[in-house]
Each structure stands twice: as C-alpha cells, then as structure tokens.
Amino acid sequence: MNHFELRVQAIGAVKVAHLYFDLKNEKVNKFNREVMEEFGNLITTLEQKGKAGEIDALILFSKKPGNFIAGADIQLILSAKNAAEATELARAGQNLLNRWEDLTFATVVAINGTCMGGGCELSLASSAIVMSNDPQARIGLPETLLGIIPGMGGCVRMPWKVGIAQAFDLILSGKTLVGEKAFKVGLADACLQKENFEATAITWVITNIEKLKRRERIGREPALGGMGGAMGKLLESPLMRAIIYKKAREGVLAKTKGQYPSPLEAIKVIQEIGTHYQANFRGVKRDQALIAEAEGFGRMAATDVSKNCIKLFFLTEGVKKANGLTDGKTVETKKITSGAVLGAGVMGGGIAQLLADKGITVRMKDIQNTGLEIGVQSALALFKKSLKRRAITERQFQQKLNRIAPTTTYDGFQSAEVVIEAVIEKMEVKQAVLKELENFVHDDCVIATNTSSLSVTKMQSVMRKPERFCGMHFFNPVHKMPLVEVIRGEKSSDLAVSQVFQFSKQIGKTPIVVKDSPGFLVNRLLMPYLTEAGIMLSSGVRIEEMDPALLKFGMPMGPIELIDEVGLDVGDKVGKILNDAFGERMTPPNTFEKLLELKRLGKKTNAGFYVYVGEKKIKQLEPNIYSIIGVTPIANKIDAQEIVDRCVLIMINEAARCLDEKVVETAQDVDLGMIMGTGFPPFRGGLLRYADSIGVKKIIERLKELETKYGMRFKPSEALLKIASGTGSFYS
Ligand SMILES: NC(=O)c1ccc[n+]([C@@H]2O[C@H](COP(=O)([O-])OP(=O)(O)OC[C@H]3O[C@@H](n4cnc5c(N)ncnc54)[C@H](O)[C@@H]3O)[C@@H](O)[C@H]2O)c1
Numbered sequence: 001m002n003h004f005e006l007r008v009q010a011i012g013a014v015k016v017a018h019l020y021f022d023l024k025n026e027k028v029n030k031f032n033r034e035v036m037e038e039f040g041n042l043i044t045t046l047e048q049k050g051k052a053g054e055i056d057a058l059i060l061f062s063k064k065p066g067n068f069i070a071g072a073d074i075q076l077i078l079s080a081k082n083a084a085e086a087t088e089l090a091r092a093g094q095n096l097l098n099r100w101e102d103l104t105f106a107t108v109v110a111i112n113g114t115c116m117g118g119g120c121e122l123s124l125a126s127s128a129i130v131m132s133n134d135p136q137a138r139i140g141l142p143e144t145l146l147g148i149i150p151g152m153g154g155c156v157r158m159p160w161k162v163g164i165a166q167a168f169d170l171i172l173s174g175k176t177l178v179g180e181k182a183f184k185v186g187l188a189d190a191c192l193q194k195e196n197f198e199a200t201a202i203t204w205v206i207t208n209i210e211k212l213k214r215r216e217r218i219g220r221e222p223a224l225g226g227m228g229g230a231m232g233k234l235l236e237s238p239l240m241r242a243i244i245y246k247k248a249r250e251g252v253l254a255k256t257k258g259q260y261p262s263p264l265e266a267i268k269v270i271q272e273i274g275t276h277y278q279a280n281f282r283g284v285k286r287d288q289a290l291i292a293e294a295e296g297f298g299r300m301a302a303t304d305v306s307k308n309c310i311k312l313f314f315l316t317e318g319v320k321k322a323n324g325l326t327d328g329k330t331v332e333t334k335k336i337t338s339g340a341v342l343g344a345g346v347m348g349g350g351i352a353q354l355l356a357d358k359g360i361t362v363r364m365k366d367i368q369n370t371g372l373e374i375g376v377q378s379a380l381a382l383f384k385k386s387l388k389r390r391a392i393t394e395r396q397f398q399q400k401l402n403r404i405a406p407t408t409t410y411d412g413f414q415s416a417e418v419v420i421e422a423v424i425e426k427m428e429v430k431q432a433v434l435k436e437l438e439n440f441v442h443d444d445c446v447i448a449t450n451t452s453s454l455s456v457t458k459m460q461s462v463m464r465k466p467e468r469f470c471g472m473h474f475f476n477p478v479h480k481m482p483l484v485e486v487i488r489g490e491k492s493s494d495l496a497v498s499q500v501f502q503f504s505k506q507i508g509k510t511p512i513v514v515k516d517s518p519g520f521l522v523n524r525l526l527m528p529y530l531t532e533a534g535i536m537l538s539s540g541v542r543i544e545e546m547d548p549a550l551l552k553f554g555m556p557m558g559p560i561e562l563i564d565e566v567g568l569d570v571g572d573k574v575g576k577i578l579n580d581a582f583g584e585r586m587t588p589p590n591t592f593e594k595l596l597e598l599k600r601l602g603k604k605t606n607a608g609f610y611v612y613v614g615e616k617k618i619k620q621l622e623p624n625i626y627s628i629i630g631v632t633p634i635a636n637k638i639d640a641q642e643i644v645d646r647c648v649l650i651m652i653n654e655a656a657r658c659l660d661e662k663v664v665e666t667a668q669d670v671d672l673g674m675i676m677g678t679g680f681p682p683f684r685g686g687l688l689r690y691a692d693s694i695g696v697k698k699i700i701e702r703l704k705e706l707e708t709k710y711g712m713r714f715k716p717s718e719a720l721l722k723i724a725s726g727t728g729s730f731y732s
Contacts, residue, residue, distance in 0.1 A: 002024075002038070003021065003023050003024060003029075003034075003035055003038055004019060004020065004021055004022075004038060004039070004042050005019070005020040005022070006018070006019050006020075006042070006045070006046075008049070008054060008055060011202065012206065014056045014057060014205075014206050014209055015055050015056045015057075016055075016056065016057050016058070016059065016202065016205065016206070017046075017049070017055045017058040017059070018058075018059055018061065018202075019042075019058055019060045019061070020060075020061050020062070020063050021060065021061070021062050021063065021064075022062070022063035022064065023035060023064075027064065027067070028064055028067040028069075028070040028114075029062055029064055029067060029068065029069045029070060029119070030069065030070045030072065030073045030118070031069070031071070031072045031073060031076075031118045032072075032073035032075070032076060033073075035073075036092070036093070036096065039096060040096055040099075043096065043099045043100055043103070046058070046103055047099070047103065047104075050103050050104035050105050051104065055105045056105055056106065056213070057105055057106040057206075057209060057212060057213075058103070058105060058106070058107045058108070059108045059109075059110050059201060059202060060107070060108070060109045060110065060122075060126070061110050061112075061198060061201075062111075062112065062113060064113060065113065066113045066114065066136045067113040067114050068109070068111045068112065068113045068114060068115040068119055068137070069115055069116070069118065069119025069122065070114060070116055070117070070119065071116045071117025071118040071119055071120075071142075072093065072117055072118035072152065074146070074310055074313060074314075076089065077089070077146075077301055077306075077310065078307070078310055080301055080302075082302055083298040083299050083301065083302040084298060085298075086151075086297060086298040086301035086302060087294045087295055087298030088298075089301075090151035090152060090293070090294035090297040090298065091290075091291075091294045093118065093121075093151065093152035094151075094152055094290045094294060096152075097121060097122060097125040097152055097153050098125070098153075098286070098290075100122065100125050100126070101125040101126075105213075106128070106205070106209070106212035106213055106215075107125075107126040107127050107128075108126060108127060108128045108130055108205050108212065109122065109123040109126045109128075109129050109130065110130050110132075110197065110198065110201035111123065111129065111130065111131045111132065111137050111139060111179070112131075112132040112134060112136075112137050112194065112198075113136050114136065114137075114138050114176070115137070115138065115139045115140075116138075116139075116140055116141075116142055116176065117141060117142060117143055117150065117154075119139075120139050120140060120150075120158075121141070121150060121152040121153050121154045121157070122152075123139065124153060124154065124157035124161055125153055125157060127212050128189040128190075128205075128208070128212060128218055128219070129182070129187065129188045129189050129219075130188065130190045130191075130192060130201050130204055130205075131178075131182055131183070131190070131191050131192070132179055132191070132192055132193070132194040132197040133178070133179045133180060133191050133192065133193060133194050134179070134194035134197075135178055137178065137179050137194070138176040138177060139177055139182050139187065140170055140174065140175055140176030140177060141154045141158065141170055141171050141174065142174035142175075142176070143171075143174065143262070144171060144172060144173075144174050144262045144263045145174035145309065146262075146306060146309045146310050146313055147260065147261075147262050147300060147303060147305040147307070147308070147309035147310065147683070148262055148297060148300045148301050148306050149171070149262055149265050149266040149269060149293070149296050149300055150266075150293070150297075151293060151294060151296075151297030151301075153290060153293070154171065154293075155171065155266060155269050155270050155293045156289045156290055156293055158170060158171060158187075159270055159273070159274070161186065161187060162185050162186045162187050163186075164241060164244050164270065164274065166185050166186070166187075167270065168244065168248045170187075171263075171266050172248060172251070172252055172266060172267070179191035183219060184220070185220075186217075186219055186220045186221060187219075188219060189218040189219030190204055190218065190219060192204060241271075241274055245267060245270075245271050248267050249267055252264055252267065257551070257554075259305075259554050259683055261303060261305060262300045262305070262306065265296050265299060265300050266296070269292055269293050269296035272289075272292045273289040273292055273293065304693070305683040307685075308682065308683055308684060308685030308686075308689060309682060309683060311685055311689065312675065312682050312685060312686070315668050315671065315672050315686075316510060316672070318668070319505070319511065319512075319672070320505070322501070323501060323502065324486055324498045324500070324501025324502070324511065324513050325494055325497065325498050326665065329494060330498075331494050331495045331499075333495070333499045333502045333503075334417070335506060336360055336417045336418050336506060337359075337360060337361065337417065338360065338361050338362075338415050338416055338417055339355050339360050339361070339362045339363075339416055339417060339418045339419065339420070340362060340363040340364070340365065340412075340413050340416040340418075340420070341355070341362060341363070341364045341365070341419070341420050341421075342365050342366075342419065342420070342421045342422060342423055342433060342437065343365075343366060343371070343421065343422040343423035343424070344364050344371045344372045344374060344375030344406065345366075345371060345374065345375070345422065345423075345424075346374075346378075346476060347422040347450050347474060347476065347478060348364060348366070348371075348375055348420075348422035349364070349374060349375030349376070349377075349378040349379055350378065350474070350476070350477060350478030350479060351420055351422060351450065351474060351478055352364040352375060352379060353378065353379035353382050353383070353404070353478070353479060354478050354507055354508075355403070355507060356379065356400050356401070356403035356404045357382075357383075357400055357479075358506065358507045358508065359403070360403065360507070361403045361405070362403060362404055362405070363405050363407055363411075363412050363413060363416060364376075364404055364405065364407065365406075365407050365408065365410065366406075366408065367408065368408075369408065372406040372407075372408070375406065376404065376406050379401070379404055380401065382479055383397050383400050383401055384397075410437070410439075410440035413437070413440040413441050414440065414441065414442055415442070416441060416442070416445055417442075417444070417445060417446070418445065418446050418447075418448065418499070418500070418503055419437060419441060419445060419446075419447045419448070420447075420449075420450055420472055421433060421434065421437070421447065421448070421449045421450065421451075422449075422450040425451060425452065425453065425573065427454050427455075427458060427459065430449065430451065430454065431458075431459060431461075431462045434447065434449075434459060434460075434462065434463055434469070435462050435463065435464075438463060438464050438465065443465070445468065446468050446496050446499045446500060446503075447463075447469045447496075448469070448471060448472035448496075449469070449470075449471050449472065449487075450471075450472060450473060451471060451473070452473060452520075452523060452570075452574065453518065453523070453573065453574050453577045455489075455516055456469070456471040456487045456489035456492070456516040457489040457490040457491070457516050460489045460490075460491050460492070461491075466489070466491040466492075467491055467492065467493035467495075467496060468495075468496050469489060469491075469492060469496060470486060470487055470488055470489055470492040470496045470497050470500055471485065471486065471487025471488075471489070471516065471520070472484055472485075472486060472487075472500050472503075472504065473486075473487060473520060474509075475677055476566075481676070481677065482508075482509055482510050482676040483509065483510055483511075483512070483522065483673060483676035483677035484504040484509040484510070484511045484512075485511075485512060485513075485514045485520045485521060485522060485673070485677070486500050486501050486504065486511045486512065486513045486514065487513075487514050487515075487516050487520060488513060488514075488515065488516060489516050490516070501513065510672060510676045512664060512669045512672055513664070513665070513669075514663060514664055514669075514673075515661070515662060515664070517581075517661065517663055518577055518578055518580075518581035518582070519574065519577065519578050519581070520663070521658060521663055521664050521669070521670065521673045521677075522673050522674065522677035523574050523578070524578060524654060524658065524663070525651045525654050525655055525658070525670075525673075525678075526651075526677075526678055527571075527574060527578050527586060528585070528650045528651060528713070529559060529647050529648070529650065529651050530559050530562065530563055530566075530571060531575065531586065531587075531588060531589055532559075532646050532650050532713075533546055533558075533559035533560055533563070533647060534563070534588070534589030534591040534592060535589045535591075535710075536638075536643065536646065537560065537591050537629070537631060538589050538590060538591040538629075538631055539637070540631060540632055540633055540637050541633075541634070541638060541643065542633045542634070542635060542637070543558075543560045543609060543621060543625065544621065545635075545636070545637075546558060546559065546560060546643055547560050547561055548640075549640040549643040550643070550644060550647060552640065553644045553648070554680075554681025554683060554684060555679060555680065555681065556679035559647060560609050560610075561609070561610060561619070563592070563602065563608065563609065564602035564603050564608035564609055564610050565603055566602065567602045567603075567604055568592050568595050568600070568601045568602050568608055569596065569601050571592065572588070572592060572596055575588040576588065584712065584713070585712065585713040585715075586713075587713075591629055591631070594628060594629050594630065595608060595628070595629065598628070600628075603617065607622065608622075609621070609622060609625055610622060645702055645706065646710070648687075648690070649702060649703055649714070650713065650714065651674075652687060652688070652690075652691045652720070653699075653714070653716060653717050653720055654717075655670050655687055655688060656717050656719035656720040656722075656723060656730075657717050657719045657720075659719065659730075660717075660718075660722070661719075667686075667688040667689075667730040667731055670687055670730075671685065671686020671687060671688050671689055672686070674686055674687045688730040688731065689730075689731065691730055692729045692730055692731050695729075696720065696724045696728055696729060696730070697724050697728065699716075699720070700716045700721065700724055703715070703716045703720075
C-alpha cells in the first residue's frame with residue numbers, strides 16, 4: 001500500500017519535492033513495520049534522485065488533520081522479546097533516519113499537527129523544522145512517559161539542536177511544545193501562520209534555500225547549553241555539563257523517587273553521548289552515539305515498568321475510542337458548547353472553572369452570594385496561576401473568566417446542553433433541586449450529578465425525565481484529578497451515559513462507567529485502604545512509618561496524609577455510608593473521632609494529623625498527634641511490607657467483589673480508575689496488574705495470614721477465590 005506520495009515540481013529555479021505521508025486506514029501517521037519498509041524504499045529513490053540532481057529541497061507534509069506523525073507504533077516496541085531485540089529495533093530505525101539525514105538535498109518537515117516520538121526524531125534528522133502556529137501542532141519526545149527513552153536518534157540530535165539543558169527539559173518530562181515555543185527554544189526553525197500553511201512553508205523553503213543547502217541553522221540559537229555563542233560554549237564546557245547532569249539527576253530522583261528508571265537512563269545515555277558528539281557530529285561519532293542510545297533503549301524496553309506504562313497507554317487509548325456503552329451500541333452525541341453548574345462550592349466552582357477553561361460557556365448557580373463568591377474566586381485563582389506561568393495570555397485569561405456567569409437564578413439555563421449538579425450532599429436537597437431544575441432547561445438537556453455517595457437511581461426517581469440523568473463524579477481538586485466516574489442509574493438512557501462519557505473526554509478527563517452502588521468504584525476501594533491505615537494507627541503503628549511505606553510503594557502520598565487531603569469530615573461521611581452498605585468489613589476506626597471533635601478536618605482547616613503552615617501550607621506532622629488521638633506509638637511494630645500488604649491487598653480483595661458485582665465491567669476499568677482517581681502507581685500497571693504480578697493464589701494465602709492476625713476484614717472474598725480457581729488472574 002502506498003502511504004507516501006512524492007511529487008517533484010520546479011518552483012522558479014528550485015526543484016522542490018513535495019512528500020505527503022498518509023497512513024491508510026488509520027487516523028494518525030505512525031511508523032509501523034510496513035511504513036518503515038516503504039520509507040526505506042522511498043529513501044532509496046530519494047538517494048538516486050539526489051545523486052541525479054533532480055531535487056534541491058524536499059518538504060514533508062502530513063495529510064492527517066491535526067496529526068503530523070504520532071511516533072513509532074508502540075505495538076512494535078512491545079513485540080520485542082528482550083533488550084537485544086529492542087536494541088536491534090532501535091538500530092533499524094536509526095539507520096533509516098541516518099540515511100534520511102545524509103540525503104544530499106535539503107529536507108524540511110512542515111508540521112501542522114502532533115509530532116511525537118519517532119516523528120520528532122525524523123524532524124530532528126531533517127535539515128529544518130517548520131511548524132504552524134495552530135495549537136494542535138505540537139512537538140516532543142514523550143518516550144520517558146512510556147518507560148523507555150527516545151531510540152531513533154532523539155537522545156543524540158535533541159541536545160545537538162537545542163542544547164543539553166533544554167533537551168533534558170523536554171526528554172525527562174516528555175512534554176510537548178507548540179510552534180511558537182519550539183521556535184523560541186531553537187527546536188523549530190520557523191513558526192508560520194496556520195492559514196495557508198502549506199503554501200507558506202513552501203515559500204519559506206524557497207526563501208531559505210541557500211542556507212538550507214549549506215545546512216546552516218536558520219532558527220534561533222538555543223539560549224542555554226546550546227552549541228552556539230560564547231555563552232553556549234561556556235555552558236557546554238565539561239564543568240557546566242557535569243553540573244547540568246547532576247542537577248537533572250537530582251530533579252528526576254526528587255520527582256520519581258527512583259521508581260521510574262527511564263529518565264535516569266536518558267540522562268546516563270545523553271551523558272555518554274556527550275563524550276561522542278562534537279560540533280561536527282556526523283559520521284563515526286554519530287554512530288557511536290547512536291549505539292549508546294539504542295542500547296539504553298533496549299535496556300528500558302525490557303523493564304516491567306515500561307511494559308506497564310505502555311499497557312496503561314493502551315488503556316487510555318482505548319478510552320479515546322470508547323463511547324461508554326457496551327455490546328457495540330452507539331448513539332449520537334454532540335460536542336458541548338454551553339453548560340451550567342448548580343452549587344458553587346468546592347466542586348461546583350472547580351467544575352465551572354474547568355468548563356470555562358475548555359471553551360464552554362457556563363452558568364454557575366448557587367442559592368447564596370457567598371457561595372458564588374467562593375466559586376468565582378477559586379476559578380480566578382486558577383486562571384491567574386496559568387497567566388503567571390504564561391500558559392495563557394492576558395486576553396485568554398479574560399476570555400476564560402468571562403465564560404463563567406455567576407447567578408442566583410435560572411436565567412440562561414434554557415441554552416445549557418449539560419447541567420452538572422454539585423449542591424450539598426443531601427438526598428432531599430438534591431431531589432428538590434433536580435425537580436426544580438427540570439422546569440428551566442431545554443428538553444434535550446442532559447443532567448448529571450456530582451454526588452460522591454448518594455444513589456443516582458433514587459435521585460432520578462423524582463424527575464420528570466429521569467432518562468436524561470446520570471452521575472458524573474469528579475474528584476477533588478477538579479482541575480488536577482483526571483478521572484470521572486460516569487454512573488448509570490437504573491433509568492439512565494444510553495444517550496445520557498454516552499453524552500456524559502464523551503463530554504468528560506471533551507473536557508480532558510478520563511471517564512469510566514460505573515454501576516450505581518455505594519461508593520461507586522474508587523471510594524469503595526479507597527475507603528478500606530484508609531480505614532486500614534486508621535486501624536493500624538490505633539494499634540500503635542507510627543504515621544512516620546506508615547506514610548513513607550506507601551510512598552515507597554509508589555502512592556503519591558501516604559494514607560494518613562491522604563485522609564488529611566480528603567478531609568476527615570468527608571471521609572467520615574463516606575465511611576459511614578460504606579459501613580451501612582457493606583457491614584463489618586468496612587467498620588470505620590475510632591482514630592478519627594477525636595480530630596473530628598476538635599474540628600481538625602485536615603488540610604482545609606490547616607490541621608489534621610499533620611499541620612499545614614503558612615501560605616504554601618508546608619506539611620509537618622503534628623508534634624502532639626499521638627496524645628491528641630490517645631495512641632501510644634510503638635516503633636517498628638510491623639515492617640513496611642506488612643503495612644503495604646494490609647493497605648493494598650484489602651483493596652484487591654474488594655476489587656474482586658466489584659468485578660463480580662459488575663460495578664465495573666473489566667479489570668482495565670479498575671486499573672484506570674485507581675491510577676486516575678487515586679494516583680495508584682502507574683509503573684505498577686494498576687491495582688489488578690499489580691495483583692497479577694504477585695499471583696492471585698499468593699494473595700489469597702497472604703490474606704488468610706492477615707485474617708488470622710487481624711480479623712475477618714481480610715477474609716479472601718468468594719469473588720477472589722473464584723478467580724483463583726478459574727483463570728488464576730484478573731487479566732486472563
Ligand atoms: N468535596 C469533595 O471532595 C467532593 C468530591 C467529589 C464529589 N463531591 C460532591 O460534590 C457535591 C458538592 O460538594 P462540595 O464539596 O462542593 O460542597 P460545598 O459545601 O463546598 O458546596 C455546596 C454548594 O451548594 C450550594 N447549594 C446548596 N443548596 C443549593 C441549591 N438548592 N441550589 C444551588 N446551590 C445550592 C451551597 O450554597 C454551596 O455553595 C456533593 O454532592 C459532594 O458529595 C465532593
């Protein structure tokens with residue numbers, strides 16, 4: 001199949017080759033085996049044309065709207081059985097890009113959409129990179145986010161093009177840059193208007209043809225650590241480089257706590273490459289550098305971390321294609337442009353801010369002006385932060401803020417396509433509000449509730465059109481937490497569920513569909529985890545041992561800190577609901593009562609188990625915490641592994657029940673929910689991938705030991721026993 005199309009045309013005296021990439025039957029361009037082969041043959045043709053003097057410059061375009069090249073096909077990476085095979089794979093890709101780089105005419109990539117990984121590496125091997133100013137045109141090397149490192153020359157050519165410091169900034173974070181920013185740091189050689197981009201890019205090439213032929217840098221010299229200028233030379237001195245490597249390593253360790261090997265490997269490889277590359281780095285030195293890179297790539301591709309990160313990537317890709325319905329059902333949903341939020345408190349304010357940020361006009365209604373004021377102020381604070389970080393311009397700041405219309409009436413609700421209810425957590429209040437709301441909205445309006453613990457089915461029972469209603473459970477803080485649980489009530493229509501599912505994606509969230517049952521998925525799993533921490537604490541296990549044990553396991557924070565973050569009052573409420581629903585195994589510990597009495601509710605009151613000092617809320621363990629809660633701490637009462645087992649295995653046991661009761665459909669849903677909703681360590685692949693890595697039978701043995709020691713809450717569930725006697729794993 002022809003995925004590339006080549007046309008050579010004389011423009012004035014310049015022979016310009018237009019090359020179009022359009023991977024057939026796919027939404028995005030990527031390098032899979034077939035494309036690599038065709039690209040190799042194409043380069044052979046280009047080499048011949050180059051020798052024959054038939055081309056002066058080539059411009060590569062993509063025919064995919066919004067996408068230039070998504071990168072190498074990740075399945076290809078997964079297909080490598082070991083480090084040596086992965087290294088070979090990288091070498092094959094590198095060889096192709098070397099041949100591309102060595103073409104005797106100028107090669108220019110004209111990027112008007114996402115250009116990631118292998119696409120960015122092809123761009124770096126080209127004579128120049130031209131980008132459009134369309135916000136969709138983004139370039140970057142996200143490999144470390146997948147647990148690998150760039151393996152087709154990215155580690156070699158990125159530092160060469162933008163300097164080591166800037167290359168680290170891109171490679172270690174996996175972030176992408178829009179055209180203007182890419183131009184500013186010297187990665188793109190030009191950033192052109194998105195209107196008539198193709199024609200403008202051709203004109204740019206013709207204008208710069210002499211420089212391109214001489215392989216001169218056209219874009220800016222990199223500001224820091226680049227090859228050019230006296231300052232650049234200084235920054236590239238061995239001493240400065242050593243400092244940059246050290247700082248980069250420290251930064252990575254602080255961020256990842258050493259749990260992700262790939263950014264460290266990238267630093268190591270770039271450090272090694274540093275000894276191989278010089279101003280003229282083509283030729284032998286290039287090969288030595290590339291071999292170092294390919295070997296690093298091979299080492300990383302063989303790790304469990306990269307396999308788990310890649311599987312997680314496929315999970316999120318799966319969500320992109322899903323519509324929230326099962327059995328292949330489809331309904332027609334629409335892109336939302338106008339919405340409304342009821343209740344302007346912590347969550348309502350956060351949701352309104354998010355909608356406005358994503359370009360949706362939003363009415364935000366509360367019964368009191370003080371509520372509205374809180375909502376507006378919290379949105380304002382977030383937009384101000386973006387402005388300060390220069391993530392948005394002053395104009396965008398105003399536009400975003402203007403999209404939120406605070407109100408105490410239902411004026412304007414007629415035009416809302418979606419309304420999200422986020423009033424206080426009381427069934428009577430919510431039912432009354434929903435009944436009232438239906439008098440003011442359009443018949444097609446979809447209504448969702450952000451309840452975290454009440455029955456969606458019960459709520460919709462009072463509605464005139466209950467089918468238009470479902471749950472849309474955001475997590476706090478809304479702008480940070482990526483998960484939305486879409487709750488299907490008994491009367492929720494496919495349309496309502498699918499519309500809210502698609503809408504969640506539209507505003508940048510990852511949705512999972514969950515059955516209407518107490519605690520839905522995430523809170524039902526999280527509560528036993530927090531409860532167990534409370535029980536351990538009351539038995540004398542020290543917070544100073546418990547929180548670090550779970551941090552080391554990879555959780556973003558320890559369970560006691562998380563209780564502070566959630567709020568002791570919120571936890572207490574949800575805990576009681578789950579205790580009512582599931583009985584003894586979810587009995588809340590008494591450790592929290594004293595703090596509740598003292599109104600030490602956690603971070604929001606600047607005091608819980610920890611105290612939060614100053615404007616930055618610096619966290620310190622309350623010095624008198626044990627006497628306040630009436631516990632005698634006992635150092636090393638149990639070891640770190642037992643702390644982790646008690647907290648994590650209890651969740652696995654509960655997750656098995658959730659699957660059995662069809663709270664969610666698949667193990668994938670559980671893993672996505674836990675990673676996106678609680679920050680469960682992605683490098684472990686999720687709660688149930690972690691379970692599979694230990695083995696369900698082993699987990700059952702361990703649960704039985706814990707049951708003997710600590711009680712029935714650890715009793716292996718029927719659902720878990722069923723899995724053990726069946727396939728023996730959650731994923732097969
Ligand atoms: N806070 C969290 O961490 C969290 C997380 C997920 C979901 N939730 C859910 O979100 C909802 C709101 O929680 P919150 O923490 O934002 O509460 P909140 O107390 O901060 O805000 C509730 C707001 O609703 C307003 N309100 C009350 N009655 C109203 C009415 N009839 N019409 C309009 N506004 C009314 C109140 O004045 C208040 O401003 C609850 O259902 C809660 O369970 C909360």
